[in-house]
Amino acid sequence: xxxxxxxxxxxxxxxxxxxxxxxxxxxxxxxxxxxxxxxxxxxxxxxxxxxxxxxxxxxxxxxxxxxxxxxxxxxxxxxxxxxxxxxxxxxxxxxxxxxxxxxxxxxxxxxxxxxxxxxxxxxxxxxxxxxxxxxxxxxxxxxxxxxxxxxxxxxxxxxxxxxxxxxxxxxxxxxxxxxxxxxxxxxxxxxxxxxxxxxxxxxxxxxxxxxxxxxxxxxxxxxxxxxxxxxxxxxxxxxxxxxxxxxxxxxxxxxxxxxxxxxxxxxxxxxxxxxxxxxxxxxxxxxxxxxxxxxxxxxxxxxxxxxxxxxxxxxxxxxxxxxxxxxxxxxxxxxxxxxxxxxxxxxxxxxxxxxxxxxxxxxxxxxxxxxxxxxxxxxxxxxxxxxxxxxxxxxxxxxxxxxxxxxxxxxxxxxxxxxxxxxxxxxxxxxxxxxxxxxxxxxxxxxxxxxxxxxxxxxxxxxxxxxxxxxxxxxxxxxxxxxxxxxxxxxxxxxxxxxxxxxxxxxxxxxxxxxxxxxxxxxxxxxxxxxxxxxxxxxxxxxxxxxxxxxxxxxxxxxxxxxxxxxxxxxxxxxxxxxxxxxxxxxxxx
Numbered sequence: 001x002x003x004x005x006x007x008x009x010x011x012x013x014x015x016x017x018x019x020x021x022x023x024x025x026x027x028x029x030x031x032x033x034x035x036x037x038x039x040x041x042x043x044x045x046x047x048x049x050x051x052x053x054x055x056x057x058x059x060x061x062x063x064x065x066x067x068x069x070x071x072x073x074x075x076x077x078x079x080x081x082x083x084x085x086x087x088x089x090x091x092x093x094x095x096x097x098x099x100x101x102x103x104x105x106x107x108x109x110x111x112x113x114x115x116x117x118x119x120x121x122x123x124x125x126x127x128x129x130x131x132x133x134x135x136x137x138x139x140x141x142x143x144x145x146x147x148x149x150x151x152x153x154x155x156x157x158x159x160x161x162x163x164x165x166x167x168x169x170x171x172x173x174x175x176x177x178x179x180x181x182x183x184x185x186x187x188x189x190x191x192x193x194x195x196x197x198x199x200x201x202x203x204x205x206x207x208x209x210x211x212x213x214x215x216x217x218x219x220x221x222x223x224x225x226x227x228x229x230x231x232x233x234x235x236x237x238x239x240x241x242x243x244x245x246x247x248x249x250x251x252x253x254x255x256x257x258x259x260x261x262x263x264x265x266x267x268x269x270x271x272x273x274x275x276x277x278x279x280x281x282x283x284x285x286x287x288x289x290x291x292x293x294x295x296x297x298x299x300x301x302x303x304x305x306x307x308x309x310x311x312x313x314x315x316x317x318x319x320x321x322x323x324x325x326x327x328x329x330x331x332x333x334x335x336x337x338x339x340x341x342x343x344x345x346x347x348x349x350x351x352x353x354x355x356x357x358x359x360x361x362x363x364x365x366x367x368x369x370x371x372x373x374x375x376x377x378x379x380x381x382x383x384x385x386x387x388x389x390x391x392x393x394x395x396x397x398x399x400x401x402x403x404x405x406x407x408x409x410x411x412x413x414x415x416x417x418x419x420x421x422x423x424x425x426x427x428x429x430x431x432x433x434x435x436x437x438x439x440x441x442x443x444x445x446x447x448x449x450x451x452x453x454x455x456x457x458x459x460x461x462x463x464x465x466x467x468x469x470x471x472x473x474x475x476x477x478x479x480x481x482x483x484x485x486x487x488x489x490x491x492x493x494x495x496x497x498x499x500x501x502x503x504x505x506x507x508x509x510x511x512x513x514x515x516x517x518x519x520x521x522x523x524x525x526x527x528x529x530x531x532x533x534x535x536x537x538x539x540x541x542x543x544x545x546x547x548x549x550x551x552x553x554x555x556x557x558x559x560x561x562x563x564x565x566x567x568x569x570x571x572x573x574x575x576x577x578x579x580x581x582x583x584x585x586x587x588x589x590x
Contacts, residue, residue, distance in 0.1 A: 036061045037136040039069070039129040044234060047225030049118055050080075052190050054238050055096065056112040057105075057131055064105040064132065069096045071126040077119045081193040081206055083239035085113035102241055114238040116190035118198075173294040174244065174349045179453055180297040180390075181510035181518040184244035187212075187236040191227055192524045195574050199526070201583055204590045209508055210459070211248040211301065211522040213572065216267050216539065217279050220287070229284065233293050246297045248522060250304065250396075251340055253280050255332045258305050259323035260313040260556065261496070262530075262542035270323070273332045277339050285343040294349055301455070301522050302340055304355040304396045306333050307378055308362055311370045318555040334374070338381025345388025353455050354379065356392040356443075358400045359435030360493035363427040372439070372446040379448070391453035392443065394436045397523035399461050399490060399499050402506060404431040406472040406485030413481040421482040423493065425558075430486075432456050433513060440515045453517030458505030459525050463487040464587025467501055487587075494557035497529040497547040498565040498578055503585025526579030532568040541570050 040056045057069050069085075073092045085096040102111055129136045186209035196206035212232050214220060222228030227235070229249075236247045255273050257266030268276055288298055310333060313324040327333050337354065344350050354375060356362070362371045379389050409430050411418045419426050429435040436454040444450050473484015489501045506512070509519045530547035545551040549566045553559040568575055583590055 035137055036134045037129075037131040039131075039136045041071075041125055041129070043123065043125070044114075045222075045227050045231050046123065049120065050116060050194060051119065051123060052114065052116045052227070052231075052235060054112060054114045055085075056110055057129070057136070058110040059105045059107060059131065061107065061134070063107050063109075064103070066103040067098050067105050067111070067132055069129060069131055070094065070133075071129045073126060074124050075119060075122055077117050077123065079115050079117045080197045081188070081190055082115035083113065083188065083235075084111075084241050085115075087113070087115055099241075112238060114190075114235060116194050118194070174297055176348060177297070178451060179511055179517045180246050180299055180351045184246045184297055184510070185209075185239065186508060186520075187232070187239060187245060187247040189232065189524065190235055192527075195526060196579065199576060199579055199583075201590070202579070205504065205525070205583065208521055209246075209248065210524040211250045211520070213250045213252060213524075214280075214284060215250070215252045215572065217253065217283075220280070220283050229287050233287070233296065236296055237293070240296065244297060245295075246299055248299045248301070248520060249284075250301045250522060251281075251284065251344070252301075252304060254303050254306050254336045256323060256327045257303075259309050259327050260319070260321050261305065261546070262544035265540060265542045267540035270326050270330060270332065273335055276332075276336050281336075281340050281343050285347065288344065288350055289347050296349060298347070298350045299455075300344055300350060300352050301393050301396060302344075302352055302354045303333075303337050304393075305357075306355065307337060307374050308355075308357040308367070308371050309333070310374050312361065312367055313556075334378045334381050337378040338384040341379060341384040341388040342382055345384065351390040352388055353391045353393040353453075354389055355396055356394050356436075356439055356454075358395045358398045359427065359429040359432055360398075360400050362439070363429040363435055365426075365428065368428065368439070369442060369446070372442045375443065376446045376448065386448050389448060389452065391455065391517060392436075392440070393455040393457065393520075393522065394439070395432045395457045395461060397457065397459075397529065398496060399463075399488065399502050400432045400435075400493070401461050401463055401486070401488040402431060402456065402458055402519075403433050404486055404488070406469060406487075407482055409434075411481070413475050413478045416478040418478060418482060421478045423479070423482045423486060425493075427493075432461065433516070437513070437515050454515055455518055455520050455522070456516060457522045458508075458519045459521035459523045460499075460502045460505060460582060461488075462503035462505035462582075462585060462587035463489055463501070464503040464589055465501070465585035467585075468587060491563040492553070492557045492560040495546070495560070495563045497544065497562060498532075498568045498575065500549075500563050500565050500581075501585060502582060503587055504582045504590070505587065507588075525582045526575055528568045528571055528573050528575040528578065530568065530571045532564065532566055535570050537570055539570065539572075541572075 038058045042054045043051050045052045071094055079087055079089050087096045188209050192210050193206045196202040220229050236245055253266050255268040255276050256270035309324045310328045313319050313321050314328045341352055345352050379386050418424055436456050440454050467489050469485050473481045475481050506519045508521055512519050530544050532547055534543040546562050547564050549564045551562040
């Protein structure tokens with residue numbers, strides 16, 4: 001639902017309503033009394049318990065070097081997060097002060113900011129606004145300007161406006177860059193931000209950028225009261241201001257998705273490749289190609305937990321599953337990823353990063369090079385080329401430690417290599433940073449461009465708190481040495497679901513290490529990996545015993561306990577207990 005109150009003279013509003021013509025107030029028009037300022041307040045998306053809004057103020061008086069916009073609510077609206085302004089609230093009274101970068105407001109100039117808020121009952125638009133203490137014009141109607149909305153677009157259902165939010169007209173095309181994160185802000189998802197801010201202590205991280213997950217067809221237009229893709233892009237434009245802005249999207253709905261894990265099984269059957277192309281990828285590409293969004297840097301994490309399954313979970317391997325054998329035989333993982341890369345890669349401001357697993361999945365000799373080869377096969381399928389791949393992302397939604405400081409792969413203890421420890425188990429890598437850098441080299445050797453960059457998801461791999469070792473383990477055996485010193489406190493490196501003891505990792509950061517474009521929070525912390533027990537749902541999500549804390553394991557996790565937290569909801573749903581644990585065990589600490 002989109003509603004707006006625009007600053008127009010009451011007489012003009014009446015004339016416009018009578019004539020069916022929308023009139024604009026022109027500063028300096030001799031036929032109109034002097035108007036000190038005008039304000040447009042637009043509710044962009046609204047659901048049962050919250051909404052997002054945009055405010056545009058135009059200054060028609062002397063130029064300003066700073067500004068403050070104030071209003072009061074008539075109901076119980078409570079602002080939980082905002083962008084492009086410093087927003088505070090006391091009771092019903094709200095004040096929005098400029099940021100350091102947008103304080104200049106010349107005569108005739110406009111500035112926009114946005115926010116997310118909670119409410120219950122009615123959500124009436126504020127009756128009046130002031131700019132630096134001077135009352136701006138308001139119309140004489142109710143909460144809606146009938147027939148001639150001045151806001152950002154026409155409601156399309158599911159809370160997704162078709163308009164652009166604050167910016168109007170095509171976006172200024174973004175110049176293609178080597179690292180999209182360099183010199184750019186990253187989009188803060190207002191829905192995740194509100195969930196985080198509502199948790200005790202959550203405001204410490206609620207302004208961090210996280211990925212937006214497009215994990216079913218309905219997510220494109222918005223489902224269950226959630227923002228759709230256009231709504232997120234519109235909000236990103238509102239956050240962008242005059243600088244650069246990255247928007248992070250997870251494109252995640254392959255046919256037969258996640259063939260080795262039931263918790264995140266998708267909605268499409270193994271053979272529904274045409275539906276994937278025409279009803280999922282094509283609509284996403286059409287939206288991203290809208291010239292309105294040309295000024296955004298759009299990063300896509302393409303189909304996590306997919307292609308490596310064709311190497312590790314097929315054939316005669318103990319970890320093989322019939323579903324993965326099916327997907328290898330029909331080729332629809334390769335075809336789907338290739339098609340996505342071709343369609344999305346054709347959009348100049350889209351940067352595709354393909355999922356590359358993590359060190360605890362692909363770091364072994366028999367997985368490492370073959371996985372790079374299957375990634376190359378997909379990147380050259382369905383008309384795609386390696387130029388459609390800007391880079392790769394590792395550790396997405398996983399828990400592998402970024403850097404293990406207390407031991408290296410080259411250490412020897414009591415006559416044995418660290419590789420012989422039960423934890424490392426002959427892997428070539430002990431952490432994500434060394435794996436990402438090493439796998440990048442392998443990918444270049446396999447045929448990808450030499451300037452590809454890597455992303456590492458650090459949303460849940462901090463492993464801080466009281467259990468974090470302060471030094472190496474005892475040198476009694478190689479196992480006591482590794483187990484006593486490793487930051488990653490999982491029972492087994494193959495455990496992946498809602499892990500007990502995990503913490504927030506490194507905060508999102510651009511260009512943190514050689515070959516790494518950014519540390520990112522692609523998985524929004526606090527969103528469940530899967531339900532602890534079977535939950536009926538219409539999202540195509542199954543029950544995976546790896547999310548059950550009583551499960552004793554399978555060959556993929558060395559027949560170990562799952563290490564999962566209890567009482568978890570469906571994957572993608574908010575899991576308060578997990579979020580509290582992640583904050584408590586954050587490293588670096590909060």
